[in-house]
Amino acid sequence: MPELPVEIPIPTPHQAVFIMVAVATGVASLLVVTNRNLFYSALCLVGALFGVAGVYVLLEAEFLAITQVLVYVGAIATLITFAIMLTRGIMFGVTSPNNRYMFAVMSMALLVFLLVAGVVDRVPWAVAEDLTLSGDGKSMIVDLGWEFVTTYALPLELIGLLLLIALVGAVMLARDDE
Amino acid sequence: MAEWYQVLMTALVGAGVPEWIATAVALLAGVTAIGLVAPLIALILVWLLRKVISRIQDRIGPNRVGRFGLLQTIADIVKLLSKEGINPSRADFMAYNLAPILSVFGVLLLFAVVPVTRGLIGVDINVGVLYIVALGSIGIMAALMAGWGSNNKYALLSGFRVVAQLLSYEIPLVLSMLAVVLYAGTMRFGELAEQQGNFLGLGWYVFLMPGAALIFFVCALAESEQTPFDLLEAESELIAGFHIEYSGMRFAMFFLAQFLGGFVFAWVGAAMFLGGWQGPGVDLPGIGGFLAAGYMMIKTFAIYLLMIWVRGTFPRLRVDQMMSFCWKILVPLTVGLISWQMVVQVLELPTPVIAVLVLVGNLLVMGIGLYAVGRAIRQEGFRTKRAFTPDSLIGTMQPVAE
Amino acid sequence: MLLKYAFIFILSGFALVLPLVSIVAGAILGPRKPDPVKNDIYESGLNTIGDTWIQFRAQFYLIGLVFLVFDLEVVFLYPIAMAYGRPEFGMAAVLVTLLFMALLIVGLVYDWRKGGLEWQ
Numbered sequence: 001m002p003e004l005p006v007e008i009p010i011p012t013p014h015q016a017v018f019i020m021v022a023v024a025t026g027v028a029s030l031l032v033v034t035n036r037n038l039f040y041s042a043l044c045l046v047g048a049l050f051g052v053a054g055v056y057v058l059l060e061a062e063f064l065a066i067t068q069v070l071v072y073v074g075a076i077a078t079l080i081t082f083a084i085m086l087t088r089g090i091m092f093g094v095t096s097p098n099n100r101y102m103f104a105v106m107s108m109a110l111l112v113f114l115l116v117a118g119v120v121d122r123v124p125w126a127v128a129e130d131l132t133l134s135g136d137g138k139s140m141i142v143d144l145g146w147e148f149v150t151t152y153a154l155p156l157e158l159i160g161l162l163l164l165i166a167l168v169g170a171v172m173l174a175r176d177d178e
Numbered sequence: 179m180a181e182w183y184q185v186l187m188t189a190l191v192g193a194g195v196p197e198w199i200a201t202a203v204a205l206l207a208g209v210t211a212i213g214l215v216a217p218l219i220a221l222i223l224v225w226l227l228r229k230v231i232s233r234i235q236d237r238i239g240p241n242r243v244g245r246f247g248l249l250q251t252i253a254d255i256v257k258l259l260s261k262e263g264i265n266p267s268r269a270d271f272m273a274y275n276l277a278p279i280l281s282v283f284g285v286l287l288l289f290a291v292v293p294v295t296r297g298l299i300g301v302d303i304n305v306g307v308l309y310i311v312a313l314g315s316i317g318i319m320a321a322l323m324a325g326w327g328s329n330n331k332y333a334l335l336s337g338f339r340v341v342a343q344l345l346s347y348e349i350p351l352v353l354s355m356l357a358v359v360l361y362a363g364t365m366r367f368g369e370l371a372e373q374q375g376n377f378l379g380l381g382w383y384v385f386l387m388p389g390a391a392l393i394f395f396v397c398a399l400a401e402s403e404q405t406p407f408d409l410l411e412a413e414s415e416l417i418a419g420f421h422i423e424y425s426g427m428r429f430a431m432f433f434l435a436q437f438l439g440g441f442v443f444a445w446v447g448a449a450m451f452l453g454g455w456q457g458p459g460v461d462l463p464g465i466g467g468f469l470a471a472g473y474m475m476i477k478t479f480a481i482y483l484l485m486i487w488v489r490g491t492f493p494r495l496r497v498d499q500m501m502s503f504c505w506k507i508l509v510p511l512t513v514g515l516i517s518w519q520m521v522v523q524v525l526e527l528p529t530p531v532i533a534v535l536v537l538v539g540n541l542l543v544m545g546i547g548l549y550a551v552g553r554a555i556r557q558e559g560f561r562t563k564r565a566f567t568p569d570s571l572i573g574t575m576q577p578v579a580e
Numbered sequence: 581m582l583l584k585y586a587f588i589f590i591l592s593g594f595a596l597v598l599p600l601v602s603i604v605a606g607a608i609l610g611p612r613k614p615d616p617v618k619n620d621i622y623e624s625g626l627n628t629i630g631d632t633w634i635q636f637r638a639q640f641y642l643i644g645l646v647f648l649v650f651d652l653e654v655v656f657l658y659p660i661a662m663a664y665g666r667p668e669f670g671m672a673a674v675l676v677t678l679l680f681m682a683l684l685i686v687g688l689v690y691d692w693r694k695g696g697l698e699w700q
Binding site: 014054057058060062063067070071074075076078079082083086138141142143144145146148149150153156157159160161163164166167168170171173174 | 638666
């Protein structure tokens with residue numbers, strides 16, 4: 001039996017599911033930017049956001065996953081859909097994704113990708129010895145909450161301040177001018 | 179206590195089945211069980227609602243098909259199946275057809291985390307409470323899509339109200355659940371029920387946190403689009419709301435989702451505030467498990483009956499009243515309740531004292547809330563009286579005096 | 581733990597199939613006699629006048645934004661509530677949380693005072 005030049009690894013169930021979720025997320029994200037109907041783009045965005053939640057689940061970060069669904073699918077995607085609904089004439093309107101900003105946006109996206117990739121590559125990530133965590137996921141959420149009010153107390157307050165500014169800004173924008 | 183799928187898998191592996199097949203069989207069996215039970219519950223709920231509402235309105239209700247009209251819903255389904263599904267010519271195909279599927283999808287997923295008895299929960303995940311809220315918001319998306327995709331003015335207006343109502347009431351809902359999580363220190367429904375087992379299984383959180391329980395109930399009514407919060411489908415204003423253009427099975431899907439949604443909220447309320455499966459005698463060997471499952475169902479149906487009672491007796495709120503009630507009464511009250519609980523629980527006090535202080539806070543919240551509602555009602559009555567003075571009615575509605 | 585989410589994953593597949601099958605069954609079993617009047621927009625028997633897109637109020641969108649801000653706050657509060665079980669959780673931690681909540685309440689009060697919560 002002839003040997004293959006490279007050994008093709010057989011994925012474990014965990015890896016197989018990850019590949020499925022990752023490909024689905026990637027395809028959905030691609031559809032978001034290539035779709036000609038803005039409303040379908042928003043639908044694909046929901047799919048992509050769910051896919052990211054799936055990746056978090058595979059990383060056993062269930063709180064992050066449920067937050068992803070709660071905030072992005074439940075709030076942000078709903079708001080985006082709502083904004084599209086409110087815009088006149090989008091329903092049957094077809095917009096082209098290739099407008100004059102295409103190259104500027106693409107180069108920006110590439111820059112951001114390189115930046116993120118560089119950071120991911122250079123940060124010395126703490127690697128777990130074993131994929132299965134010691135203890136249950138509950139202690140992880142407890143630790144997270146504890147870190148919020150101790151180590152990251154200042155960032156937490158800054159987030160609170162940011163949310164306050166966002167709220168004030170929203171009121172200012174949406175207020176009817178008498 | 180082992181969970182149901184562990185028991186099932188151990189039994190299968192013991193019988194010589196390979197482990198991965200055992201896993202697959204166990205999971206599929208669980209999914210099938212939910213898939214069979216959920217539509218069955220919906221059948222019962224539709225019958226129950228029609229029967230109880232009829233009695234409230236001094237009618238008999240369905241009584242022709244089967245004994246007590248029990249088979250009426252099945253006859254309805256047969257009728258709905260044989261109805262024409264009209265495709266409105268100006269609707270957006272994708273949004274219009276996806277909306278009913280998504281609404282059922284979001285509700286069926288909620289059945290995964292609600293408990294039946296000890297060890298018999300779809301899955302007892304660590305973020306169970308947040309899971310209910312997060313997946314519940316798929317229904318908002320579905321209603322929004324239906325309202326927009328139908329290309330109908332009334333449906334679109336209803337879609338706007340979806341955002342106003344369902345999104346707004348999610349905040350006090352989550353905050354009232356947070357009050358329980360804060361006290362219990364867990365988001366798992368199994369552990370929440372386990373912790374209410376004191377005093378012969380009667381240490382329910384509703385006795386400790388009546389305020390949070392009341393706010394939860396009100397928000398559950400709003401989230402499941404029931405009277406007095408059924409502005410989304412206010413017949414007198416919007417004809418039928420976001421599902422006005424739907425017919426046949428697609429319409430039935432919205433109905434299914436609405437009934438099951440209300441039932442899941444009743445179930446979650448029973449698990450969080452009424453002690454879940456806890457009750458006298460659940461630790462008895464043999465019958466204890468059945469007794470516990472029975473308690474769980476009785477409590478859930480009790481809350482659902484309460485919802486029906488409210489539906490049969492309360493008038494509908496106006497949009498501005500609904501919004502003010504949420505943002506000016508419920509949100510400040512829940513935030514205040516949580517702040518109070520945070521301060522009380524961190525003090526180095528014995529547990530009974532903390533419990534009493536939490537109860538005091540809850541009673542205070544209930545008192546303030548009911549007072550604010552009462553004052554608003556009195557003001558509303560005053561305003562209405564002034565708008566329709568007897569003078570303005572002369573010649574229009576007043577009977578001519580002899 | 582992943583087993584639990586595998587269950588939810590399978591259930592989600594099932595939850596998509598169940599309504600889909602019901603709707604397809606309804607489409608097969610039901611009659612199919614479209615006509616222009618039947619398929620037109622339903623408006624209590626009247627002909628529709630004008631566009632579906634009536635003038636909307638930005639206030640609906642404002643409610644959405646306020647919701648988003650509060651939703652985010654809740655996400656932070658849940659782990660903190662879970663951390664209450666730790667014995668070292670003291671008054672300092674509570675004050676941090678209360679300050680965080682107070683910032684949001686300031687926002688709500690501002691919104692209230694500016695009339696963002698009034699529904700005309």
